[in-house]
Amino acid sequence: MRIAIVTDAWSPQINGVVSTLVATRQCLRNAGHEVEVVSAAGMKTFACPTYPDIRLACNPYRKVASILENLEPDCIHIATEGPIGLAARRHCLKHGLAFTSSYHTRFPEYVRARSLIPMTLTYRWLKWFHGPSKAVMVPTPGILRSLEKRGFRHLVLWGRGVDTGLFRPAQVDQTGIARPLYLYVGRIAVEKNVEDFLRLDLPGSKWVIGDGPMREELQRRYPGVRFLGARNNDELVPYYNCADVFVFPSRTDTFGLVMAEAMACGTPVAAYPVDGPLDVVSHGRSGVLDHDLERACLAARQLCRKAVRLHALQYSWSAATQQFLANLHLARTAQGGEAAQSSLA
Template identity: 70%
Template sequence: MRIAIVTDAGQSQINGVVNTLRATSACLRHNGHEVLLLSPDDFPTFACPTYPEIRLAHKPYARIAASLKAFGPDCIHISTEGPMGLAARRFCLRQGIGFTTAYHTRFPEYLSARSILPKALTYRWLRWFHGPSKAVMVPTPHVLKELEQRGFRHLVLWGRGVDTERFKPVDEDHACIVRPLYLYVGRVAVEKNIESFLQVDLPGSKWVIGDGPLREELQQRYPDVQFLGAKPHHELTSYYNCADVMVFPSHTDTFGLVMVEAMACGVPVAAYPVAGPLDVVAHGRSGILDEDLTSACQRALALDRREVREHALEYSWEYATQQFQQHLFQIHGVKARPNNLLAGRSRPASGL
């Protein structure tokens, strides 16, 4: 099959959406599918408001339409709700083409945390965006239930995986580290609730890997914390393996891919018992979930790192991609038929 994926996450960004689409595209190609990944990397861009390091595509409709027509996809998947996603949605509706979408990010909570828009208004807009989608793919059962309660339709599960050959226990030189070492990996932004981690009184050391709008302010306020900046994805294994506990203070993530990567390295997770960690962490086996983050960090130290990795091995990109493929097959009623979505289009084909 020819599968077109449209995303607003540029491939130079460091986040879970980019890593998910990169791994999924690789698995799809390995399974014999042809994949077109359209991202802002090949478009004129402008800085995202409040996130200037993130670049969004400027007026991408014409080029997206031309690219999709030239590619002749069997399936179109819209991964994000930004300018690229809006343009692809508009194209599909104009052409009478069925499409799928994904819910990767809790934008209502993010925007509310930054006092930009109330959650109710953002959820209303998201229901409009995803309304025509034949399948809205969400990462965990908790997120699916939450969106159902908010009036979303056509929700299906699409899980996540981890490259257990890349993320695995390795020997590191720990001589200079004051133990125990508590590690945070992710954006340094208000919606990640990172200050809940920085404020807790813990013996040992704290490292923060990542960048974002709060980094400079928090670096000044917490001089004892090591802020190491953003790191390429392939370098994270070394940092995970230095850590005693991976701390994940977010209340708003839909999945939290970094937790699975850390666990694959044998590093237990300390987190709040909220959607994301509740679906990803096996409490008492691969991490500790507690409303008291200090207690969670301390109790996580006692977990068996071999058991932690064993839990992470349950997540594979191959299985996650099978879920993704199955939703496409079911929605489009396709059996690897060639280039049928854009051939002589005047109305939706049967099965859409």
Template identity: 65%
Template sequence: MRIALITDASLSQINGVVNTLRETCRCLRNAGHEVLLVTPDGTATFACPTYPEIRLAYKPYARVATALRDFEADCIHISTEGPMGLAARRFCLRHGIGFTTAYHTRFPEYLSARSMLPLALTYRWLRWFHGPSKAVMVPTPHVLEALKKRGFRHLVLWGRGVDTERFHPTEQDRSCIKGPLFLYVGRVAVEKNIAAFLNAKLPGSKWIVGDGPLREELQQGYPDAHFLGSKSHEELSAYYNCADVLVFPSHTDTFGLVMLEAMACGVPVAAYPVCGPIDVVADGYSGSLELDLARACMNALRLDRDKIRAHALTYSWERATQQFLQSLYRIEPIKANRWVRSSIA
């Protein structure tokens, strides 16, 4: 099939959305599908409100419309709800084309944490955005149930995977590390609740891998923690393998790919029993989920690293991509020909 994916995430970004799209495209192409990934790269951009490090496409409709018209996709999937996603949504509705969407990020909670914008207002907008979608793909059963309660329709599961060849246990030189080492990997931003980790009374060392708008403030407020900045996807395995525990303090993530990556390296996860971790971590087996984060960290230290790795091996990008394929909406050939002609006219 010819599959078009539209996203507001630049491929230069380091986050779960980009990793998911990159791995999904790889699996689709390996299976013989032709994939068009339409991103904001190469277009005029503006700073995302409340998060200036993220750049959003400026008036991308013409570019998106041209890309979709020229590609003549069998399926169109809109991955994000920003300007690129809005442009693709507008194009599809204008030409009567069915499409699918994804819910990667809990934007209402993120915006509420950053700007105190009411959750109900943002969720109302998201229901409008996803309303025409033939299938709204969500990463976990708990996210699906939460969105169903908020009035979303056509919800289906699209899980995630991990590259267990890139992320695997390896020996690292830990001679200069004061153990145990507790590691955080991800954006350094208010919605990630990193202060809960930094405030936890724990022995050993705390490392923060990642960057974001809160880094300078946290670095000044917690001088005993080591802030290592952003690392490439290729570099992360070494950092996981230095760690005794990956700490995931977020209350707002839909999944949390870093948890799978750490577990694939045999590293246990300490997190709250909330949406995201509760679907990814096998409590007492591959990690510890507790309302007391420090207790979760100490419990995680006692877990068997071989069993943790075995849990991660149950996730694969190939299996996740099969879910994705099964939920795509196939454009009828007659309708496809009609919208191609009408878009040229």
């Protein structure tokens, strides 16, 4: 099949959405499919409000429409709800083209954390955006149930994977590290709730990998924490292996791919018992989920790293991509049924 993946999130951004799309594209190509990514590359962009490191396309409709017309894809997947995604949605509706979409992040909660906009308004807008989608792909059963309660339709699962060949236990130089070592990897932004981790009174040391709008402020306020900046995937492995516990303080993530990466290296997770960790972490085996994050961190240190690694092996990009393909076929079948009904009318 010829597949178009439309996204506002793409390289050089470093986040879970980009990692997911890169891995999915590779798996699809390995299976013989032709995959083209439609992103803001080569377009005029502007800085995302409150997040200047993320560039968004400015008035991209003509460019996106031209790309899709020339590509003539069998399937169109709209991965994000930004300007590029909106342009593709408009093009598909204008020309009667079926498309699938995905819900990667709790956008309403993020907007509420950064502004005074009520979540009800943002969820209403998201329902409008995803309403025409033949299949709205979500990463976990918990998120699916949550969106169902809010009236979203055509919800299907699209899980996540981890490269267990890259993210694996390995010996690393651990000299000079004050033990135990607690590690956070991810964006340093208000919606990630990083300060819940930083303010904990834990023995040993805390390291933070990532960048974002709150990094400078938190670095000033917590001088005892080591901030290491952003790292690419292949650079993360030694840090995961150094850590005694991977701390995931977010209450709003839909999956939390970094948790799967840490577990694949044998590093247990400490997190809150909320959507995301509840679906990804096996409590008492690969991590500890507790409303008291400090208690979770201390208890996670006692877990067997081999058992943590075994739990992570269930997360395969191959299996996740098979789900993605099944969802695309579902959309094509739905489109074919509509076309048949139209011809009989």
